[in-house]
Amino acid sequence: MNILGISGSPKAGGLTTLLLDKVLDGAKRSGAHTEKIILNDLNFKACQECGGCDKTGICILDDDMRPVYEKLAGADAVVVASPIYFGNITAQLKAMIDRCHSSWIAKYILKRGLPANKKRKGIFLCVAGKNTEEYFENAKKIVKVFFVTHDIDYLSDLSISGLDAMSIDDPKREAALQRAFQIGTNLSKSAL
Numbered sequence: 599m600n601i602l603g604i605s606g607s608p609k610a611g612g613l614t615t616l617l618l619d620k621v622l623d624g625a626k627r628s629g630a631h632t633e634k635i636i637l638n639d640l641n642f643k644a645c646q647e648c649g650g651c652d653k654t655g656i657c658i659l660d661d662d663m664r665p666v667y668e669k670l671a672g673a674d675a676v677v678v679a680s681p682i683y684f685g686n687i688t689a690q691l692k693a694m695i696d697r698c699h700s701s702w703i704a705k706y707i708l709k710r711g712l713p714a715n716k717k718r719k720g721i722f723l724c725v726a727g728k729n730t731e732e733y734f735e736n737a738k739k740i741v742k743v744f745f746v747t748h749d750i751d752y753l754s755d756l757s758i759s760g761l762d763a764m765s766i767d768d769p770k771r772e773a774a775l776q777r778a779f780q781i782g783t784n785l786s787k788s789a790l
């Protein structure tokens with residue numbers, strides 16, 4: 599089972615990335631093959647709506663999104679992680695999702711199916727500084743659209759709010775990391 603983790607956080611040591619690492623660790627220890635993409639490390643443009651994918655469903659921009667498309671196509675499960683920025687997912691993650699307009703064209707306009715018999719599952723991890731639960735709902739809606747476009751079932755999510763008031767040894771933080779590890783274990787086992 600190939601599990602692809604995608605982090606929309608620019609912070610290497612932030613809770614978003616730590617939660618993603620825990621999910622991937624749990625999955626790996628249960629036999630999955632895991633890979634992580636840190637969008638902030640990539641060099642790619644936001645969608646230009648140039649129409650270059652209209653007839654093929656393939657984006658014509660030649661940048662770091664190229665391998666991301668390949669990895670997305672080959673993944674059995676996708677774990678997306680983002681902190682809340684101004685009430686929603688980060689710009690890095692939104693830019694990647696918008697670049698999947700080519701996949702949307704392929705699926706809904708060109709009616710091209712995805713590889714047969716591929717069970718695909720999705721998990722969303724989200725972290726916020728304040729206790730702003732409605733922002734998680736904003737973020738989930740966008741991730742759900744992304745998953746649907748890629749025929750990925752939205753399996754579950756883990757949302758941690760109030761990080762600004764949490765110390766590094768806060769039990770809630772540790773519990774979240776343990777939960778993330780369990781999600782990874784379950785995700786791996788669910789498709790074995």
Ligand SMILES: Cc1cc2nc3c(=O)[nH]c(=O)nc-3n(C[C@H](O)[C@H](O)[C@H](O)COP(=O)(O)O)c2cc1C
Pocket residue numbers: 607608609611612613614615681682683684685686725726727728729730733761762
């Ligand atoms: C540009 C920016 C915008 C933010 N907007 C929000 C927000 O709307 N609501 C909120 O609760 N926290 C907001 N935060 C706080 C982050 O969600 C919080 O610091 C989060 O823990 C960062 O996650 P990470 O350290 O795991 O990357 C914002 C932080 C930044 C830098």
